Amino acid sequence: MSESWIVGINPVEAALTNDPDRVRKVLVEQKSKNERVNEIVSMARKLGLVLEQVSKEQLEKLGGEARHQGVIALYQTPPLRDETHLLPLLEAAGANAFVLVLDGVTDPHNLGACLRSAAAANVTAVIVPKDRAVGITPTVRRASAGGADRVPLIAVTNLARALGILKDAGVWITGLAGDTDKSIYDLDLKGPTALVMGSEGDGMRRLTRENCDFLAKIPMPGDMESLNVSVATGVVLFEALRQRGAKR
Numbered sequence: 001m002s003e004s005w006i007v008g009i010n011p012v013e014a015a016l017t018n019d020p021d022r023v024r025k026v027l028v029e030q031k032s033k034n035e036r037v038n039e040i041v042s043m044a045r046k047l048g049l050v051l052e053q054v055s056k057e058q059l060e061k062l063g064g065e066a067r068h069q070g071v072i073a074l075y076q077t078p079p080l081r082d083e084t085h086l087l088p089l090l091e092a093a094g095a096n097a098f099v100l101v102l103d104g105v106t107d108p109h110n111l112g113a114c115l116r117s118a119a120a121a122n123v124t125a126v127i128v129p130k131d132r133a134v135g136i137t138p139t140v141r142r143a144s145a146g147g148a149d150r151v152p153l154i155a156v157t158n159l160a161r162a163l164g165i166l167k168d169a170g171v172w173i174t175g176l177a178g179d180t181d182k183s184i185y186d187l188d189l190k191g192p193t194a195l196v197m198g199s200e201g202d203g204m205r206r207l208t209r210e211n212c213d214f215l216a217k218i219p220m221p222g223d224m225e226s227l228n229v230s231v232a233t234g235v236v237l238f239e240a241l242r243q244r245g246a247k248r
Helices: 009-018 035-047 056-063 083-096 108-120 138-144 159-168 206-210 229-243
Strands: 002-007 023-029 050-054 071-077 098-103 125-129 153-156 172-176 193-198 214-216
Touching (some): 002 009, 002 138, 009 023, 009 071, 009 138, 023 035, 035 050, 056 071, 083 153, 083 159, 098 108, 098 159, 098 229, 108 125, 108 138, 159 172, 159 193, 159 206, 193 229
Parallel strands (some): 023 050, 098 125, 098 193, 172 193
Antiparallel strands (some): 002 071
């Protein structure tokens, strides 16, 4: 087990709400007037956690480049889930299984943003290849705005095998690719569904692509050839959510 600093109001609040047993201590800026920081202080006290008031300079030193907003927390990072956790999650979700596969998203800000969208869309699990992903770093956790604590992240040693598990469980797999004529808006994304996004630069790998049931693209009427992967992820997740009749 390793420890890292969670930086900022949303990430700290999410850790206290969803996984308080792993929070080792909470540090807040002395005499903070931020009401949300004060709410975190109350949460930490109710949970019986170590709570320290420190200077702004101490928070900046421990939080690094991230904007701390007056609060950071020392967090014991859990090990990533592996493929053995996938089937139980799919079985629990049943016909509502909704999976996001990220084939090599290595930028921590992009991964964090994808996890944020996945959590907002109530995704069953996010699958990443163990050797082509950044893991849950402090930057990822910060960019996810709490999403990293709300959606299961599964790191697999063999992505093609994981896609096979999805297929065997009755999940239909759609890969996003720019070189196909099929629009994401023309597909039926209801029922057990997995959406596969490629890496920031190279897109999906060949074997990943070959294991998809369908390929589709986001129509781009403008002059840009593609979207940032985290933006594209949000677009396709919420198109699927729209089709699935999600209600607030």
